Amino acid sequence: MKPPIVLIGIGELGGEFARGFLRCGYPVYPITRQMAIPDAAEQIPTPGLVLITVQENELEAILKQLPESWRDRVGFVQNELLPRHWQRHGIDNPTVAVVWFEKKPGIALTNILYTPVYGPRADVLMQALEAIDIPTRLLKDEDELLYQLLRKSLYIMTVNICGLSCGGTVGKLWARHRELVREVALEAISILEWLSGRQLPVEKLIAGMIEGFEDCPDRNCLGRSARFRLERALHYAGEAGLETPRLDGIYRQVKQTIP
Numbered sequence: 001m002k003p004p005i006v007l008i009g010i011g012e013l014g015g016e017f018a019r020g021f022l023r024c025g026y027p028v029y030p031i032t033r034q035m036a037i038p039d040a041a042e043q044i045p046t047p048g049l050v051l052i053t054v055q056e057n058e059l060e061a062i063l064k065q066l067p068e069s070w071r072d073r074v075g076f077v078q079n080e081l082l083p084r085h086w087q088r089h090g091i092d093n094p095t096v097a098v099v100w101f102e103k104k105p106g107i108a109l110t111n112i113l114y115t116p117v118y119g120p121r122a123d124v125l126m127q128a129l130e131a132i133d134i135p136t137r138l139l140k141d142e143d144e145l146l147y148q149l150l151r152k153s154l155y156i157m158t159v160n161i162c163g164l165s166c167g168g169t170v171g172k173l174w175a176r177h178r179e180l181v182r183e184v185a186l187e188a189i190s191i192l193e194w195l196s197g198r199q200l201p202v203e204k205l206i207a208g209m210i211e212g213f214e215d216c217p218d219r220n221c222l223g224r225s226a227r228f229r230l231e232r233a234l235h236y237a238g239e240a241g242l243e244t245p246r247l248d249g250i251y252r253q254v255k256q257t258i259p
Helices: 012-023 037-043 056-064 068-073 083-087 122-131 142-166 170-176 178-196 202-215 226-240 245-257
Strands: 005-008 028-031 049-052 074-076 095-097 115-118 136-138
Touching: 005 012, 012 028, 012 122, 028 037, 049 056, 049 068, 049 122, 056 083, 068 074, 074 083, 083 142, 083 178, 095 122, 115 122, 115 142, 122 136, 142 170, 142 178, 142 202, 142 226, 142 245, 170 178, 170 202, 178 202, 178 226, 178 245, 226 245
Parallel strands: 005 028, 005 049, 049 074, 074 095, 115 136
Antiparallel strands: 095 115
């Protein structure tokens, strides 16, 4: 038998990974919100991988209660993920998939670009992705991983925040509102620079974001987390002392539409 896979969070994304693991012959043990993680760790002390598939706003609470015996087996798939999120919990070398596909209830899986993977258990994640026909690529080092994490963060922040202002699809956003896209992206990059603690390759990141626009132009800009993403970005900007006039303007626009 192959070593078991623990899945923390069984939403749409977790369900897709579970399908891939099962097709590869891995036993899958789901942990839901109603289950105690320490109890599960006693029953499964040495899993092959502990893949955390909860939303980004739930990640901190999960990591606070993660047992020591699982910390060298962790995998992440969240949006807006950066090394600071796992480093502050003493996790040194996780496995990370920068997921570019999405699955929503009642809608077929949509893939954008390929899903880069890095870390000690990258082979397990790549097997699962290939089993469900998701294109994937192994990254060679931590610098490549950081770029891919930043590119995805910039994409999702820019698309969602712009969508709050003008709605529509990614393709229409890029075709009709390029000035807005660039202004939001530049403010988002300034926030990402503060979060990552280093100067970032601005034009390379913007070009990488545009690749995502062009690969799947029919994807809707807005998601259910769009407003929370904007509020989180403004919170970070406030902590960093950054000026974000375009984000501030969109937030004022959003507040006017709330009943």
